[in-house]
Amino acid sequence: MKTDSQLQQDVMAELNWEPAVHAAQIGVEVNDGVVTLAGEVSSYCEKLDAERAAQRVRGVRALAVEMKIKLSAFGQRSDADIAESARNILGWTSSLPVDAVKVLVQDGWLTLSGDVEWHYQRQAAADSLRGLAGVTGISNQIAVEPAPTATVVKADIEAALRRRAKADAKTVVVEVAGGDVTLSGTVHSWAERDLATRSAWGSAGVRRVVDRMNLVY
Structure with missing residues (x-):
């Protein structure tokens, strides 16, 4: 230790x-x-x-x-410029439906809204804008459309964990309520924790993942 x-x-x-x-x-x-x-x-x-x-x-x-x-002089841009650039970037992001994501910019802070089918699309929208000059933060409020039944989501996540996880990562417990997934149990590294959360987000319709896993070295 x-x-x-x-x-x-x-x-x-x-x-x-x-x-x-x-x-x-x-x-x-x-x-x-x-x-x-x-x-x-x-x-x-x-x-x-x-x-x-x-x-x-x-x-x-x-x-x-x-x-x-603290933005450098080169990195400072107006909210209008940032909003226009963000709109163009989102329009060129192939994983996003056309006009699915809306952008609000205030003092360099981007708020994303709209509806998508998958979490990876929600994440792709934020990831595509993180390197944009002048951005000071991103609030991702894009919603994921309603999920399939909780039983299906739970089975999908547990199957993904079995395919990807090491033996000692199988201590992760998955609970599903609507589109909310709660992960509990024990992991032994940030990599295992990331693996579990990414597996949870990989199921269609998951709107929120609650991480209650204990990190034990």
Whole structure:
């Protein structure tokens, strides 16, 4: 088991190793395995890259993000410009139905709304806009259309976990109520946790995934 000091050093090293992150501008604090990232980053993408880098480190139990985005002069754009660019990008995203996603921009923050059939389409909309200059955050409020029966969804998710998971990842328990999926049980790494949540989101009509899994190293 790593000490907080060891974990802090490992997270700082991982941030330094990640080329998309300016690690010198990010502070790292650790308390009982909970990592807090603070400081300034120059874009929304860099903020996400820093979060992912910290999550890759073994021993991180939870992550608190207090980083602020300070756009460079090059990265600053008007809300109207961002909205127009976002509309064009969504129109060229082949996985999205035409005009399925609406965009609202306020102070660089994008709010996405509309209806799609699959979660991957919902995710594709947000992913396609994360690198857009001037974006300071994204609120993904796109809804997934009603799911099939809970029994079908549960069976699909459990089958996906059996195909993909290692033996010790089979301790994940799946519960379905309408379009909401709750995952509980035990996983042993962020990768296993991501595998379980991605498997849950991969079923048609899933609107929400509640992660109640315990991360045990």
